[in-house]
Amino acid sequence: MRNHRARMGVAVICLAIVAMLAAACGTSSSSTVRTTSASQKVSGAVVVFAAASLKDAFDQIGKQFEQANQGVSVKFNYAGSSSLATQIKQAAPADVFASADTTNMDTVTNDNLASGPKNFASNTLEIMVGAGNPKHIKSVSDLANSDVKVAVCASDVPCGKYTQEVFKKAGVTVHPVSEETSVSSVVTKVTLGEADAGVVYTTDVKAGGDKISGVTIPANQNVTAEYPIVALKDAPNKDGATAFINYVLGPAGQKVLQSFGFKPAGK
Amino acid sequence: MSRSGQRFNPVISGLAAIAALFFILPLTGLVIRAPWSSMTKTITSSGSLDALWLTLIASLATTALALIFGFPLAWLLARVQFRGKALVRGLTTLPMVLPPVVGGIALLLAYGRRGLVGEPLYSAVGFSLPFTTPGVIVAESFVAMPFFVITLESGLSSMNTRLEDAARSLGASRLTVFRRVTLPLIAPSLLAGTVLAWSRAVGEFGATITFAGNLPGVTQTAPLAIYISQSSGKIDEAIALSLVLVVVSLAVMIGTRNRSRSA
Numbered sequence: 304m305r306n307h308r309a310r311m312g313v314a315v316i317c318l319a320i321v322a323m324l325a326a327a328c329g330t331s332s333s334s335t336v337r338t339t340s341a342s343q344k345v346s347g348a349v350v351v352f353a354a355a356s357l358k359d360a361f362d363q364i365g366k367q368f369e370q371a372n373q374g375v376s377v378k379f380n381y382a383g384s385s386s387l388a389t390q391i392k393q394a395a396p397a398d399v400f401a402s403a404d405t406t407n408m409d410t411v412t413n414d415n416l417a418s419g420p421k422n423f424a425s426n427t428l429e430i431m432v433g434a435g436n437p438k439h440i441k442s443v444s445d446l447a448n449s450d451v452k453v454a455v456c457a458s459d460v461p462c463g464k465y466t467q468e469v470f471k472k473a474g475v476t477v478h479p480v481s482e483e484t485s486v487s488s489v490v491t492k493v494t495l496g497e498a499d500a501g502v503v504y505t506t507d508v509k510a511g512g513d514k515i516s517g518v519t520i521p522a523n524q525n526v527t528a529e530y531p532i533v534a535l536k537d538a539p540n541k542d543g544a545t546a547f548i549n550y551v552l553g554p555a556g557q558k559v560l561q562s563f564g565f566k567p568a569g570k
Numbered sequence: 571m572s573r574s575g576q577r578f579n580p581v582i583s584g585l586a587a588i589a590a591l592f593f594i595l596p597l598t599g600l601v602i603r604a605p606w607s608s609m610t611k612t613i614t615s616s617g618s619l620d621a622l623w624l625t626l627i628a629s630l631a632t633t634a635l636a637l638i639f640g641f642p643l644a645w646l647l648a649r650v651q652f653r654g655k656a657l658v659r660g661l662t663t664l665p666m667v668l669p670p671v672v673g674g675i676a677l678l679l680a681y682g683r684r685g686l687v688g689e690p691l692y693s694a695v696g697f698s699l700p701f702t703t704p705g706v707i708v709a710e711s712f713v714a715m716p717f718f719v720i721t722l723e724s725g726l727s728s729m730n731t732r733l734e735d736a737a738r739s740l741g742a743s744r745l746t747v748f749r750r751v752t753l754p755l756i757a758p759s760l761l762a763g764t765v766l767a768w769s770r771a772v773g774e775f776g777a778t779i780t781f782a783g784n785l786p787g788v789t790q791t792a793p794l795a796i797y798i799s800q801s802s803g804k805i806d807e808a809i810a811l812s813l814v815l816v817v818v819s820l821a822v823m824i825g826t827r828n829r830s831r832s833a
Contacts, residue, residue: 386801410803452701457784459802480701481783482790484798492783496684497700 346374349543352387353379354403355485356504360563368550383460383485391416398544401532404461408531420533422568423551424560427525428469429505430518431493438499440518443473446500454489454498457482465526466502472524509564529569604813605806612810620787621795629771632710636718636767644719648726663716673712674780705782706789710771718767725759765826769819
């Protein structure tokens, strides 16, 4: 008798929870159903997953895009491109993916989560050092000196992969003190003075202002990072995604990107 | 009144079952998705072994530091009356509620190469904590030691001090009282605090990656290795390492729970 009552109790609670979950699902799915009007008018939130190195430029583009399209809000998720690709594969509700390399973009398109990415900008690498270059670093090979603390990106994130290419082209073996998870963490370590030097994007040096200095990597040792962007197949806001990408590829978006030190896309 | 006579309440049991399931299901997910066929190979790869070894060393060192420095602090908070005690208690246990990343930044500003204490240290001996294994231990101690201090403090405060007084009045020395009366009485909270601090140290991520950075073999503990693996699409590696941590922590938790109950 008691056992029976206990079972009933559990069943009632389970039912209640299932009902709550169902209700929650119901409301969320009905809110994502959008009226896809024939006109180009976009609305709602556009969720953009973007590489950490794009933060300053995309924040600016986002603001301008919102001003140009009343009623639209852009929400950014900045992280290392590989983290973002993993999140997208685990069905994160993103509309747009902007990667700092083609490899991570490929893992998303290969999983059939998006197709036809377009390159919208390119970047090169530069050595970031403390303001005034206290360790007198002049070249990539100086990074191999044992008294220079070098922070790099982990080789799994695009900036880390590019960094390894640069080291290879320059023919040096560098023993970094840390392999950071995104280029922004490398910037932090150099800005705080914990690391003497870091290999980052040219745009990061430009954004760093007078707290840091940059050492140019010659073209024959440098790499060109192409940034591709794509609308995701399962984008909750497809119109918004397309409009945002067009804005980035258009003259206004390109102007902002170049003001932050990005170069035009290679092809 | 007796425990066995507690009436079975279906509502409480139902809610409790949901709470238990809530914790059990994610672990089940890990077990089901684990790459069993390549498990040993993944775990015994040099990268994983380095990370696990470092996790073990750093967490044990953290626990030792918690005992050496945390015990006196807990004693002070529990037994000695002084002005500003509430503030000291609040400040030293703050890391328990602080996001670990905040702890990491604060550590950089204090013990980093340009930090409050770190800068004079660096100019004096040319050593700085970030990017070193001692740096990992410092980060873990910052986050884990408060768990030890607060657990031990509550054990010390709830203890009946009249037993100590009685022992003293019967002629026992301070040391004997501590060894024969105090220590046995606080043993359960001492053990619980030690295990809590150790397990918190094993799982530490935010303060470690912010303060000590991420370098395989030097500062990359298992949680960092897991994060790097999962964010670079190597989910199998991440799951395999996670399972090791789960199994070890679970064994320690269950083992010490039984002990502290019988103590």
